[in-house]
Amino acid sequence: MIATLDDLNVEGTTVGVRVDVNSPIGDDGTLADDARLRAHVDTLSELLERGGQVAVLAHQGRPGSDDFVSLESHADRLSELLGQPVDYVDATFTDAARDAVRGLSNGDCLVLENTRFYSEEYMEFDPERAARTHLVEGLESVLDVYVNDAFAAAHRSQPSLVGLPTVLPSYAGRVMEAELDVLGSIEETPEPRVYVLGGAKVPDSIDVAWSVLEKGLADHVLTAGVVGNVFLIADGVDLGDASSDFIYEQGYWDEIDRAADLLDAYGDRIALPRDVAVARNDERHELGVNALPPGNGESAMDIGESTLDYYRRILGDAETVILNGPAGVFEDDRFKTGTRQLYDAATDIPTSIVGGGDTASALRKLGVDGFSHISTGGGAALRMLTAESLPAVTALENAPKQPAADD
Ligand SMILES: Nc1ncnc2c1ncn2[C@@H]1O[C@H](COP(=O)(O)OP(=O)(O)O)[C@@H](O)[C@H]1O
Ligand SMILES: O=C(OP(=O)(O)O)[C@H](O)COP(=O)(O)O
Numbered sequence: 263m264i265a266t267l268d269d270l271n272v273e274g275t276t277v278g279v280r281v282d283v284n285s286p287i288g289d290d291g292t293l294a295d296d297a298r299l300r301a302h303v304d305t306l307s308e309l310l311e312r313g314g315q316v317a318v319l320a321h322q323g324r325p326g327s328d329d330f331v332s333l334e335s336h337a338d339r340l341s342e343l344l345g346q347p348v349d350y351v352d353a354t355f356t357d358a359a360r361d362a363v364r365g366l367s368n369g370d371c372l373v374l375e376n377t378r379f380y381s382e383e384y385m386e387f388d389p390e391r392a393a394r395t396h397l398v399e400g401l402e403s404v405l406d407v408y409v410n411d412a413f414a415a416a417h418r419s420q421p422s423l424v425g426l427p428t429v430l431p432s433y434a435g436r437v438m439e440a441e442l443d444v445l446g447s448i449e450e451t452p453e454p455r456v457y458v459l460g461g462a463k464v465p466d467s468i469d470v471a472w473s474v475l476e477k478g479l480a481d482h483v484l485t486a487g488v489v490g491n492v493f494l495i496a497d498g499v500d501l502g503d504a505s506s507d508f509i510y511e512q513g514y515w516d517e518i519d520r521a522a523d524l525l526d527a528y529g530d531r532i533a534l535p536r537d538v539a540v541a542r543n544d545e546r547h548e549l550g551v552n553a554l555p556p557g558n559g560e561s562a563m564d565i566g567e568s569t570l571d572y573y574r575r576i577l578g579d580a581e582t583v584i585l586n587g588p589a590g591v592f593e594d595d596r597f598k599t600g601t602r603q604l605y606d607a608a609t610d611i612p613t614s615i616v617g618g619g620d621t622a623s624a625l626r627k628l629g630v631d632g633f634s635h636i637s638t639g640g641g642a643a644l645r646m647l648t649a650e651s652l653p654a655v656t657a658l659e660n661a662p663k664q665p666a667a668d669d
Contacts, residue, residue: 263659264433264434264439264442264655264658264659265431265432265433265434265658265661266433266434266436266439267305267308267309267409267433267434267435267436267439269433270407270409270433272309272312272313272314273312273313273314273368274313274315274368275313275314275315275406275407276314276315276317276363276366276404276405276406276407277309277314277315277316277317277405277406277407277408277409278317278319278401278405278407278408278409278426278430279302279305279306279309279316279317279318279319279408279409279410279411279435280319280320280408280409280410280411280412280415280422280423280426281298281299281302281305281306281318281319281320281411281412281435281437282298282302282320282321282411282412282413282414282415282638282639283298283299283302283320283322283333283336284298284320284321284322284323284329284414284415285297285298285299285322285329285336286329286623287322287323287328287329287331291331291335292331292334292335293335293336293339295623296339296343297622297623297626298414298619298638299336299339299340299343300343301437301638302411302435302437303343303344304436304437305409305411305435305436305437306318306340306344306371307344308436309409310344310346310369310370310371311369313368313369314368314369315363315366315367315368315369315370316366316370316371316372317362317363317366317371317372317374317401317404317405318337318340318348318371318372318373318374319354319374319377319401319422319426320333320336320373320376320377320412321376321377321378321383321415321420321422322336322376322378323376323378324378324384325378325381325384330376330378331376332352332375332376332379333350333373333374333375333376334350334352336373337349337350337372337373338350340371340373344371346369346371347371348371348372348373349362349370349371349372349373350372350373350375351372351373351374351375352375353374353375354374354375354376354377354379354380354397354400354401355374355380355396355397355399355400355401356400359374359375359400359401360400360401360403360404362374363401363404363405364404377397377420377421377422380396380397382395382396382397382421383395383397383420383421383422384420385420386418386419386420387419387420387421387424387425388419388424389419389424389425389427389428389653389656389657389660390428391425392419392420392421392423392424392425392428393421393425393426393428393429394425395421395425397421397422397425398421398422398425398426398428398429401426402426402429402430405426405430406430406431407430407431407432407433408426408427408430408431408432408433408661409432409433409434409435410423410427410432410433410434410435410438410654410657410658411434411435411436411437411438412437412438412654413437413438413441413442413637413638413639413642414619414637414638414639414640414641414642415639415642415654416438416639416642416652416653416654416655417639417641417642417645417652417653417654418653418654419653419654423653423654423657424653424654424656424657427654427657427658427660427661428657428660428661429662430661430662431661431662431663432657432658432661432662433658434658437638438655438658440635441637441638441639441642441643441646442655444615444634444635444637445615445617445637445643445646445647446646448479448582448584448615448647449477449479449649451581451582451613451615452581452582452612452613453481453581453582454481454482454579454580454581454582455479455480455481455580455581455582455583455584456480456481456482456483456484456576456577456580456582456583456584456611457470457471457474457480457482457483457484457583457584457585457586457647458483458484458486458573458583458584458585458586458604458608459471459483459484459485459486459487459489459586459587460485460486460487460488460489460490460585460586460587460588460589460590460601460604460621461487461488461489461586461587461588461618461620461621462487462488462489462512462587463489463586463587463640463641463644464488464489464492464509464512464514464517465514465517466641466644466645467489467586467587467644468489468492468517468520468521468524469644469648470586470644470647470648471483471524471528471532472520472524472648473647473648473649474647474648475524475527475528475531475532476528477649480531481531481580482531482532482533482576482580483528483531483532483533484533484573484576484577485532485533485534485535486535486565486569486573486587486588486589486590486600486604487587487588487589487590488508488509488512488514489587490534490535490565490589491505491509491535491538491562492509492514492517492518492521493521493524493525493532493534494534494535494538494551494562495509495518495521496518496519496521496522496524496525497522497525497534499551499554500554500555501538501554501555501556501561501562502554502555502556502557502558502560502561502562503558503559504556504559504560504561505556505561505562508561533572533573533576534551535551535562535565535566535569536550536551536566536568536569536572537549537550537551537565537566537567537568537569538551538554538556538562538563538564538565538566538569539562539563539564539565539566539590539596539597539600540556540557540560540561540562540563541560541561541563541596542557542560545596546564546596546597546599548566548567548568549566550566550568563590563591563594563596563597564589564590564591564596564597564598564599564600564601565589565590565600565604566600569600570600570603570604570607573604573607574607577607577608577610577611580611581611581612581613582611582612582613582614582615583608583611583613583614583615584615584616584617584647585604585605585608585614585615585616585617585621586616586617586618586621586640586643586644586647587618587620587621588600588601588620588621588624589601589604589605592624592627592628598624598627598628601624601628602628602630605624605625605628605630606630608633609630609631609632609633612634613634614632614633614634614635615633615634615635615637616633616635616636616637617637617639617640617643617644617647618637618639618640618643618644619638619639619640620640621640622636622637622638
């Protein structure tokens with residue numbers, strides 16, 4: 263049983279809040295999209311309004327990537343979103359960080375530095391070992407309780423996600439609570455249930471497909487995006503060198519065999535694209551699978567009209583649809599229509615659940631809304647869809663007992 267903010271005595275309590283604000287970063291090295299920050303505003307404002315002293319913990323990017331930057335611009339934007347000053351300290355668990363946390367008064371908020379600036383935070387540990395890392399040992403003495411609102415990172419077994427809840431009374435924030443409510447009870451959603459698996463996380467999507475087909479959770483699995491391309495190749499379609507090279511370069515070549523095994527076992531419930539869109543003379547050009555392979559250098563970048571008609575027919579009978587990953591390279595105007603039309607059709611279904619960071623940003627960009635639930639997580643949502651436990655959620659379940667709420 264996971265405790266929530268309803269179970270927490272907030273007034274006068276120093277709360278370490280782990281959020282996931284891992285976001286696109288602009289050329290100037292600052293935050294370029296505040297959607298993930300906005301998702302956490304409810305949790306943070308509730309804690310502040312209830313008299314908490316809030317220290318925010320988060321990662322941004324991965325070591326070596328261009329988006330591996332400080333959280334200073336995140337703190338600035340958070341201040342605007344919360345409508346109050348938000349301090350930023352360029353330290354996570356050192357004396358400077360501890361002094362800043364000790365200096366908080368009721369209703370104050372500060373953002374600590376990117377947790378991944380410290381190497382241990384980019385490693386995976388079991389919770390007991392994570393509890394003995396520098397980050398946890400450094401912060402434990404200045405925090406009274408821990409709140410995890412970082413659903414999108416809950417599949418990582420890193421110190422700020424599994425170590426802190428091992429040593430501190432711990433609670434799920436409002437984002438975490440809502441995500442677990444929805445994604446934790448998929449099997450109770452009405453049937454027929456259709457899964458749409460697109461995007462580029464091919465191994466994860468194939469795991470989901472195996473799991474939901476094997477357990478009888480999916481009446482149909484519709485494939486699109488790079489996932490659809492892998493299934494087409496597994497089905498013997500020649501997608502041409504450009505698409506095949508892309509799949510090979512991503513390290514997904516072995517997934518073709520797994521997709522073929524899935525088709526052997528559950529082919530009657532797996533739908534494959536009937537046509538694809540390529541760039542020809544700089545314009546979108548659709549080709550039926552019978553007309554493949556495409557021309558030299560042409561890559562399958564989207565699903566076409568005939569696939570959309572076919573998928574719309576299947577969706578027409580569904581009561582629940584669960585979608586992950588765009589249907590094509592939506593960032594390119596020529597290849598956004600598959601994603602827009604497929605997701606638009608899904609909004610007509612009574613229960614429509616969307617997972618995936620890139621998917622959420624695709625939907626915002628394309629102006630598609632009306633879903634029952636849009637998850638803040640990509641990898642975490644996919645892991646939950648296979649009914650696997652998430653390390654950070656397990657750590658919350660096993661966290662030390664909390665004092666009863668009195669407010
Ligand atoms: N046919 C395709 N070829 C190459 N890339 C694709 C194709 N379809 C979708 N993509 C890419 O997949 C990416 C998103 O996939 P993914 O990261 O799995 O989504 P999410 O973050 O929502 O889980 C997008 O950048 C999109 O351009
Ligand atoms: O953006 C995230 O995951 P997502 O791309 O699966 O949504 C999380 O912040 C986890 O980041 P990570 O995949 O670098 O551990």
